[in-house]
Amino acid sequence: MQEPNYGEIVYRLDKHDRIFRVNESWNRFAGANGGSELRAPRILGRVVWDFIVGEEVIRLNQALLERVRSGHHLFDLPFRCDAPSVRRFMLMDLWPLPDRGVEYRCRVQYRQEREPIRLLDPKERREGKRLRMCSWCRRVDIGRNTWVEVEDAISLLDLFLREKPPPITHTLCPRDKHLLDHENG
Ligand SMILES: [Zn+2]
CATH class of the missing domain: 3.30.450.20 (PAS domain)
Structure with a gap:
């Protein structure tokens, strides 16, 4: 809908x-x-x-x-x-x-x-290693300085095989940490 x-x-x-x-x-x-x-x-x-x-x-x-x-x-x-x-x-x-x-x-x-992403559902019960997600662009850290869309992270990290999604830590990716450096004010 x-x-x-x-x-x-x-x-x-x-x-x-x-x-x-x-x-x-x-x-x-x-x-x-x-x-x-x-x-x-x-x-x-x-x-x-x-x-x-x-x-x-x-x-x-x-x-x-x-x-x-x-x-x-x-x-x-x-x-x-x-x-x-x-x-x-x-x-x-x-x-x-x-x-x-x-x-x-x-x-x-x-x-x-x-399709609804379980990883993003606040009502899901969670377990496992924390994922870092950028609060600004919503990309996920998959390691080695690589930040990808949540759907790609789920497939690259095999998260859809899990019974419970991992907990999420909200942070900023390196690009968005520097948002102030090149905004247009
Ligand atoms: Zn970001």
Whole structure:
């Protein structure tokens, strides 16, 4: 089933990184993907870092925020926001607001439906050696500095033979660690 067009997903942070406004698209997107605990009003007033997993990912996001608060707009930063049965290629703009606030505007550029990936299902029970996944581009580290799409990792690492998928650690791939070096602000 095709998912709806969510439109532009907008949220705003205050100077303490607390979420103080989200739009209706955020609520629809969050409700469909993360459940009701990610919808307003439950997230309003919470610090955004409560919802981001992985130290490196948080550091990158903090650096992006700092960049924006020093007066830069960031446009069309590509990132992925996948679900088990869909790849979503997203773009993000960040705008400075008065008093060190920041507005995020995210949109789906295009999407590809796929067979649901058990490895990405948060309800799966897990065991085995941890896999490292990039939170920005959703690629998986298969060793020797090689990061591949999750479907390729499953086949290259023979993960589909397992009864339970391995646990996942969220990190950044080497390419996306340097996102700040060549963004367009
Ligand atoms: Zn990456």
